[in-house]
Amino acid sequence: MLADLAEQFESSSRRYAQVHGIERDPDWYLLKLQEEMGELTQAWNRLSGRGRPNGKAPDELKQDLADETADMLGHILLFARQNGIDLARAIERKWLFRP
Template structure:
């Protein structure tokens, strides 16, 4: 399930970088994770009153938080994919449980 999701993020990311002339080298994946974590932190700070709301409503700030969380997850999956990390196996080993499989259709 995680690998399939990572593959979907890869398709989207590859199209985005190609359209914008961005080169993804080995460092790019880690640097993007850091960037996205910063954006998630900024969204959290706004939502919790620790940063400027910049005219955003509470609903918009919650949506921003969700969007930045999605970006962080996507870039984490891209990082794992680019480094050939089996996240499901790592989760099972580190967290001592098996990630749920996608429902069979």
């Protein structure tokens, strides 16, 4: 399941990179993950009243949080895939359940 999801993110990311002329070298995966974490933090700050809402309604702020969370998931899966990490196995070992 996670491997299939990672493949879907990979396909989408590859197309995006081609369209925008982005080189996805090994560093890019970690740097992009860090960038997305910043965006998730910013969305959380806005939703929780710690940042300017920029004229957005609460439901829009909640959607931004959901979107940034989805980006984080995608980039975690891309990072793991790029580095040969079997996330399902790691979850089993670390969290003691089978995803």
